[in-house]
Amino acid sequence: MFNFLGAWNALIWPLLVTDKENMRPIALGLASFSTEAGMQPQLYMAAATFSIIPVIVLFLFVQKQFIEGIARTGIK
Numbered sequence: 001m002f003n004f005l006g007a008w009n010a011l012i013w014p015l016l017v018t019d020k021e022n023m024r025p026i027a028l029g030l031a032s033f034s035t036e037a038g039m040q041p042q043l044y045m046a047a048a049t050f051s052i053i054p055v056i057v058l059f060l061f062v063q064k065q066f067i068e069g070i071a072r073t074g075i076k
Helices: 004-007 013-018 028-029 043-072
Strands: none
Touching: 004 043, 013 043
């Protein structure tokens, strides 16, 4: 889960190694909403909502294992 989130939120590495905008991750797309002229918050929030949906779905599928892993770290 943590590896997935790290790759999902990567900004610098994909920016360096990709030359096509359609190959870049969603986080770079969200960063492109901010321009010199300002930002349109309603579009940014709509895009952020759609970008978080895959992470929530993944968490729902692995929730049991994720919670068990956290619970076991506290037990000696």
